[in-house]
Amino acid sequence: MEFSISIYLYWIWVFLILNSLSNSCIYAKGRTNDAGRLCGSSEYTPLTNFIPNFIVAMDNVQIELSIKNWGASNISAPNPPVFAFAQCFGDLSAPDCRSCFAVARTKLPNCLPSVSARLYLDGCYLRYDNHSFIHETIDEKHDKISCGPPTDFSSDELMRSEFVRKVKEVLSILTAKAVNKGGYAVDEDRGGVEGVFGLAQCWKTLSKDECRNCLLNASAALLDCAPAAEGRAMFAGCYLRYSTDRFFHVEPQQEEENEAPKILAIVSPLRDLLASNRVWIVIAGIFSAIVLGLLALFGVYVGVYCGYRSKKNRVIHEDVSITIQKSNLNFKYEILERATEYFNMSRKLGQGGAGSVFKGILPDGKIVAVKRLFFNTRQWVDEFFNEVNLISGIEHKNLVKLLGCSIEGPESLLVYEFVPNKSLDQILYDKKNTYILSWQQRFDIIAGIAEGLAYLHGGCGLKIIHRDIKSSNILLGDDFIPKIADFGLARSVSADRTHLSTGIAGTLGYMAPEYLVRGQLTEKADVYAFGVLVLEIASGRKNSAFTLGSSSILHSVWKCYKEKKIFESVDPGLKSNFPIEEASNVLQIGLLCTQASVALRPSMSDVVKMLTDEEYGIPSPKQPPFLNASLLNADETRVVSDSPDLEEISSSFSANSSNLYESIVETTEASKPS
Structure with a gap:
């Protein structure tokens, strides 16, 4: 017994x-299967604030969603406006909700450059648009019904009618329960051989009457799916699903x-x-x-x-991913997710053109910086692997060290050494003047950046062109040691090639004129950007691209140089606490590096000697460091036209290429000795 x-x-x-x-x-905990996607037909105009606004809106939604499993955001200024909304279904836990949103956020940008998009996953919903939609319930043009495969008994009229009756009963019960219980309800097995399960979810922005209206219309439409084994109604204001399998928690x-x-x-x-x-x-x-x-x-x-x-669900290049998985570069996505508290906004360190950076604490207590790519399109994945490939094998005190990456989760992540101080632009242009860099600190930062670039341009055994040197890509470590970051746009050039012909990519105000005109990329493009950065650091002012007038530091420093009082361009916040001769030499080096002619710019190794060797002569600049044409917007806007999705950006430059080229020729000819 x-x-x-x-x-x-x-x-x-x-x-x-x-x-x-x-x-x-x-x-599947987060239920991240793609149930339905809608990309709008209207597209935003390149070089507008749509992408920056989109990113801010998504970040705001994420903050709210991490607290209450749904969130809404409205970024209306500067134009164009971006409205965003996300909500997880009522049966998802907070961690599962964050996981679902992470997947949705990487999938939704595939609709760009559309100004509107909706994404329905089996566990959450995400939408953005250029107008407010928080009280929309039905949209006859875009609401969607998705029916599953037919049931085995669909040919049996009696069983078929019985199943349809049960589906109708479930949908009716779901609607009534959801309307009276805050917009969410699930319905268990209704009995019999073929059970029916269901879930109804209204968006939190709807009133009780709006929720009822949406679910009633969704129920009527979804009933047409029976006797299919499952069906989904994806409406502007609600989501309704039935199935012969229990799919919810x-x-x-x-x-x-x-x-x-x-x-x-x-x-x-x-x-x-x-x-x-x-x-x-x-x-x-x-x-x-x-x-x-x-x-x-x-x-x-x-x-x-x-x-x-x-x-x-992985978005990877198979050959590269195998190499990463077998190396010590590979991090598990779940570990990095927990290290950053699921990318909590309180851990956010900064934001670049390709992604946000979060502070992470690994299980062993080590502090790292985790870069989270915004988009998983082919272009951004190329940037991801480009960055891993180029800098995983190089190390220099003035380059941010790559510790590893994650390729197995819903989004691509890069892991860097943690740099304790802020980026250079955050300190240099701090409106509150909480900290003013001394001249010696500025000089050391300039010299460190020069050494890092010289290493990239040949000291590491390769010729690597960064393509996006600017103040926000310079991080400051202990004792304000500068470290060059963000190698997503970097390119490697073989020693036997004079240049690369490539799509325009970088930041307006830092891009060399020959690169803008002809797309010809050499290491001298980095030299030009470095020159602009030198003038910014020394003067404490931000460059305003290729525009004439007092607003441009290139113009004002050149003017002071011609009047033999270049030291007057130094940041007035220093209150004359700087060596005049050294400051004048640094500003002159900045002008040398920003000359319009490629041949007249020094190499970075020569720049290092000019800065560190007092006996090394500093040539006089022969050209003004700006063009005789006001062609480009003054705002610092990151431009990437390697992607077919952004070809319009290249064409917008091409329209002015002839005038821009003529101005370069004019200044080059004027500099020739008679």
Whole structure:
């Protein structure tokens, strides 16, 4: 009798194990499968503030979503406006919600440059638009119904009508429950052979009447899916789904109540069978073999199926990813997610053109900086692997060290050494004047950046062109040691090539004129950007691109140089606490580096000598460091036209190429000796 009880308990555990295994893959926690996507037909104009506004709106939504599982944001100034909204379905926990949003945020930008888009995942919803939509309930033009495969009994009229009746009943119950319970409801198995499960979710911005209106219209439309095994209604104001499989999460207590009758239903006949002492050994042996076989088969199924789905969601280049996975560069996405408190905004260190940077604390206590790419389009993935490939093998005191990356999660992440102080632009242009860099600190920063660039241009054994040297890409470490960061746009040039012909990429105000005109990239493009940066650091003023007038530091420093009082360009905040000769030499080097002619600019190795060797002569600049044409906007806007999606940017430059080229020729000819 005692042994019979043991067998009885054994089968209870077998059932529980099987049940938990089956749930492990069915209940994909964040439910991140793509249920429906809509990209608008209207597109934003390149070189506007749409992308910066889009990024800020998404960050604001993320902050709210991390607190209450939904969020809305409205960035209306400067134009164009961006409205954004995200919500997780009511059965998702906070961590699962953050996971779903992370996936949605990487998928939604695939609609860019559309000014509007909606994305329905099986666990959450994300939308952006150029107008307010928070009270929209139905949209006859864009609301969508998605029906699953037909049920096995769809040809049986009696069973078919019974199933349709049950679907209708479920949808009716869901609508009533959701309207009266804050916009969310699930409905369990309605009984019978073919059970029906359902979930209804209204967006939190809707009133009770608006929610009812949306769900009633969604129910009427979704009923057309029956006798399909499942159906989804994806409306402007709500989401409604039914299925013959239970796809949602339930509370643990409710789960136990649902499983108890199933356990008893299996245990009762087993208990009766085990009452016979003559058959228990045979039964136990046969059932054990069957169960072990089923467990093995199910284990293989779970491993293969879930592994396939995980692999399917990766956006990677297979050859590179294998190399990364086998190296010590590979970080698990979950570890970095927890290290940054799920990319909590309180951990945010800064934001660049390609991604946000968060402070992370690894399990061993090490502090790192985690760069989270905004978009997972082909262009941005190329930048990601470009950055990993170029700088993973190089190390210099004036370059930010890459520690590793993550390629297995819903978005691509880069892990860098943590640099304790802010970026150079945050300190240099601090409106509150909480800290003013001394002249010696400025000089050391300029010299450090020069040494880092000289190393990139040949000292590391390769010729690497950064392409985006600017104040926000210079991080300040201990004792304000400068470190060059953000190598997403960098390119490697073989020693036997004079230049690369490539799409325009970089930041207006720092891009060399020959690169803007002809797309010809050499290391002298970095020299030009460095020259602009030198003038900014010394003067404490931000350059305003290629414009004439007092607003341009290039113009004002050149004017002071011609009047033989270049030292007057030094930041007045220093109150004359600087060596005049050294400051004059630094500003003159800045002018040398920003000459319009490529041939007249010095190499970075020569610049290092000018800064560190007092006996090394500093040539006089022969050209003014600006063009005789006001062609470009003064705002610092990151431009990337390597992507086919942004070809309009290149064409906008091409329209002015002839005038720009003529001005370069004019200044070059004027500099030739007579």
